[in-house]
Amino acid sequence: MHIVVPIKQVPETSNVKMDPVTGTMIRAGVGTVVNPLDLFAIETAVRLKEAHGGRITTLTMGPRGADKALREAMAMGCDDGVLVSDRAFAGSDSWATSYTLSQAIRKLGEFDLIVAGERATDGDTGQVGPGIAAWLDLPLATYVAAIPRVEPARGLTVERLVEEGYQVLDLPLPALITVVKEVAAPRLPTLRGKKRAKAAEITLFTAADLDLEPSYLGLKGSPTKVVKVATPRVTRGGTLVRAPDEDAVADAVEALLAFLDARDLLPTGGRA
Amino acid sequence: MSFVWTLAEQHEGRLKAVSYELLGRGRALADKLDTKLASLLIGDGVSEEQLQTLVHHGADEVYAIQDPRLAQFTCETYSNVLVHLIKTYRPSVILAAATSTGRTLMPHVAVRSHAGLTADCTELDIEPGTGHLLQTRPAIGGNIMATIKTPDHRPQMATVRPKSSRPLPADATRAGRVIAVPLDDVLVDERVKARGYRGDAVDFVNLEEADVVVAGGRGMKKAEHFALLQALADALGGAVGATRDAVDRGWVGYPHQVGLSGKTISPRLYIGAGISGAIQHLAGIKTSETIVSINSDPDASLHQVADFGIVGDLFQVLEELQRRLDERRGASGSDAGPPAGTRTPEARA
Numbered sequence: 162m163h164i165v166v167p168i169k170q171v172p173e174t175s176n177v178k179m180d181p182v183t184g185t186m187i188r189a190g191v192g193t194v195v196n197p198l199d200l201f202a203i204e205t206a207v208r209l210k211e212a213h214g215g216r217i218t219t220l221t222m223g224p225r226g227a228d229k230a231l232r233e234a235m236a237m238g239c240d241d242g243v244l245v246s247d248r249a250f251a252g253s254d255s256w257a258t259s260y261t262l263s264q265a266i267r268k269l270g271e272f273d274l275i276v277a278g279e280r281a282t283d284g285d286t287g288q289v290g291p292g293i294a295a296w297l298d299l300p301l302a303t304y305v306a307a308i309p310r311v312e313p314a315r316g317l318t319v320e321r322l323v324e325e326g327y328q329v330l331d332l333p334l335p336a337l338i339t340v341v342k343e344v345a346a347p348r349l350p351t352l353r354g355k356k357r358a359k360a361a362e363i364t365l366f367t368a369a370d371l372d373l374e375p376s377y378l379g380l381k382g383s384p385t386k387v388v389k390v391a392t393p394r395v396t397r398g399g400t401l402v403r404a405p406d407e408d409a410v411a412d413a414v415e416a417l418l419a420f421l422d423a424r425d426l427l428p429t430g431g432r433a
Numbered sequence: 434m435s436f437v438w439t440l441a442e443q444h445e446g447r448l449k450a451v452s453y454e455l456l457g458r459g460r461a462l463a464d465k466l467d468t469k470l471a472s473l474l475i476g477d478g479v480s481e482e483q484l485q486t487l488v489h490h491g492a493d494e495v496y497a498i499q500d501p502r503l504a505q506f507t508c509e510t511y512s513n514v515l516v517h518l519i520k521t522y523r524p525s526v527i528l529a530a531a532t533s534t535g536r537t538l539m540p541h542v543a544v545r546s547h548a549g550l551t552a553d554c555t556e557l558d559i560e561p562g563t564g565h566l567l568q569t570r571p572a573i574g575g576n577i578m579a580t581i582k583t584p585d586h587r588p589q590m591a592t593v594r595p596k597s598s599r600p601l602p603a604d605a606t607r608a609g610r611v612i613a614v615p616l617d618d619v620l621v622d623e624r625v626k627a628r629g630y631r632g633d634a635v636d637f638v639n640l641e642e643a644d645v646v647v648a649g650g651r652g653m654k655k656a657e658h659f660a661l662l663q664a665l666a667d668a669l670g671g672a673v674g675a676t677r678d679a680v681d682r683g684w685v686g687y688p689h690q691v692g693l694s695g696k697t698i699s700p701r702l703y704i705g706a707g708i709s710g711a712i713q714h715l716a717g718i719k720t721s722e723t724i725v726s727i728n729s730d731p732d733a734s735l736h737q738v739a740d741f742g743i744v745g746d747l748f749q750v751l752e753e754l755q756r757r758l759d760e761r762r763g764a765s766g767s768d769a770g771p772p773a774g775t776r777t778p779e780a781r782a
């Protein structure tokens with residue numbers, strides 16, 4: 162199987178700064194990691210490769226330094242890394258990102274499966290996976306928690322973790338899935354993997370290398386525009402009651418019940 | 434047809450509560466734009482009577498596209514239906530729920546309709562003068578609120594967090610039309626086959642739709658103690674959530690996990706016991722209406738974001754709380770009335 166894993170490089174800390182003018186993230190001076198939720202996608206692909214053979218291409222759209230993320234994925238077992246990078250792509254929203262990535266994936270040639278993360282921890286939209294599926298007209302399953310059946314070149318059975326339970330879907334291949342944590346616990350990179358990844362050749366796709374509609378790219382090609390960014394209040398100015406002993410616990414619980422009652426948060430029967 | 438649409442959701446022929454919440458949002462926007470509001474239902478088996486309740490909750494028109502082939506959500510066919518309707522009727526605004534369905538369908542449709550889409554909005558408004566939809570959403574784990582608009586593309590699409598607003602009171606005298614729209618065969622994409630739900634799933638929980646979530650962390654100390662949380666959740670008409678630590682220790686299953694790598698929830702009441710309130714956990718609960726924290730450490734981060742915090746031993750607090758709730762239930766003579774988690778929109782209004 163040829164499996165494609167799109168991953169995103171995201172700021173390491175949760176302490177991200179925003180540019181008040183453009184409303185985009187200031188990336189300078191912040192460490193980066195592979196989007197933690199993409200590790201489940203990488204692990205899924207590596208396990209499928211181990212069970213059924215084939216190769217894995219991981220790709221990311223980002224600044225030139227994003228090859229670091231690709232190398233991390235390669236240290237976990239991905240074979241090839243593709244960096245999609247060009248100034249023209251800067252400021253892309255999920256519409257433009259999924260367009261650019263889908264054109265890059267077309268250029269990779271034949272593939273059987275795309276495994277994406279559920280969402281990226283910075284943009285936090287979860288829209289790029291379904292977006293790529295739409296551009297490439299691929300059968301789609303999101304929130305995949307298990308893959309009980311794999312028939313290479315033919316199809317998959319997946320279980321999606323949704324509100325009501327695990328929805329079971331049969332998909333023909335090629336297809337696109339997005340995965341959640343339950344699908345597989347990510348492995349740590351091996352020393353050998355790290356060495357190989359460090360020395361690996363990364364393929365670079367710039368705008369000129371891809372067949373792209375210029376008006377679909379970057380900030381200009383993005384239908385959504387960020388108009389304002391605000392920092393929400395973190396504390397709610399709530400009540401904090403200390404309950405060091407049993408009497409204090411009884412008082413604290415009494416106060417809590419009164420508080421919940423006032424907000425109409427207790428079952429109604431009790432008030433009769 | 435109306436210019437503001439909301440997507441109703443159903444499961445096994447029953448409308449989901451979020452359908453009514455979206456109508457409350459949509460009504461406010463439609464009124465500001467001085468246009469009509471439509472609710473679209475793609476699904477199967479929803480009765481005429483239920484569809485009428487969408488009118489009672491704010492819709493001027495209800496378009497029901499019902500067919501056995503739409504009973505379960507599969508993205509391709511639902512997307513074909515919605516894209517087709519958008520092309521035909523050109524709405525200005527479409528709101529869907531930020532559920533597993535909405536968050537899958539909407540990006541797919543947005544790409545195909547060349548529309549802008551904002552995920553997980555908590556506030557929606559109309560920009561005075563231009564009439565553009567202003568969409569505000571938490572981003573970067575809730576650390577910032579970004580306001581987004583789509584000036585040059587239509588429809589303007591947004592998903593809205595379930596439970597982030599209340600439905601309007603039902604008004605049975607409201608007038609509105611329910612229109613059945615047949616499913617055109619050419620829109621059916623049979624590549625993906627929905628096989629129903631796994632029957633043998635153990636330890637599954639529907640946290641997203643619970644009005645009350647009682648969550649536990651590492652402070653619960655062991656798996657057996659989660660029974661305390663379940664008992665409290667039962668008394669409050671809620672469900673049990675957990676931190677990643679508790680899940681990774683095998684105390685409860687992954688469907689219970691709340692946070693960055695778990696579920697995002699906005700219950701009316703969230704109670705966290707023995708939870709420090711790490712940023713990754715808070716990312717999943719920040720939009721809860723009321724947050725209660727029980728933790729022996731006065732400096733725990735969860736206390737900082739709580740509306741009510743008890744600094745104390747969680748086992749003592751849970752025991753006392755349970756005792757008092759049982760007492761209240763006993764005092765009322767019979768079983769508790771409808772627990773907060775199961776009240777219908779009508780009952781709540």
Ligand SMILES: Cc1cc2nc3c(=O)[nH]c(=O)nc-3n(C[C@H](O)[C@H](O)[C@H](O)COP(=O)(O)OP(=O)(O)OC[C@H]3O[C@@H](n4cnc5c(N)ncnc54)[C@H](O)[C@@H]3O)c2cc1C
Pocket residue numbers: 197649650651652653675676677678679690691692693694695696706707708709710711712713714717727728729730733745746747748
């Ligand atoms: C990429 C990534 C993704 C993550 N995703 C998630 C996620 O989705 N969800 C999530 O929850 N976490 C997530 N985490 C983990 C997160 O950072 C924290 O490690 C985790 O939330 C801590 O869980 P906890 O609060 O149960 O444990 P702890 O932080 O150990 O807190 C336990 C608390 O219990 C209190 N306590 C102990 N005993 C008692 C007692 N007897 N009475 C009262 N209080 C007591 C302690 O004071 C302490 O505050 C993620 C981390 C990363 C890096």
Ligand SMILES: Nc1ncnc2c1ncn2[C@@H]1O[C@H](COP(=O)(O)O)[C@@H](O)[C@H]1O
Pocket residue numbers: 166167168169170196198199202220221222223255258262276277278279280281282284285286287288289290
């Ligand atoms: N710039 C990018 N390059 C490669 N893959 C991406 C990029 N952005 C998002 N993705 C993929 O799409 C998923 C969802 O991201 P998002 O829609 O941004 O939340 C991620 O988990 C990745 O698998």
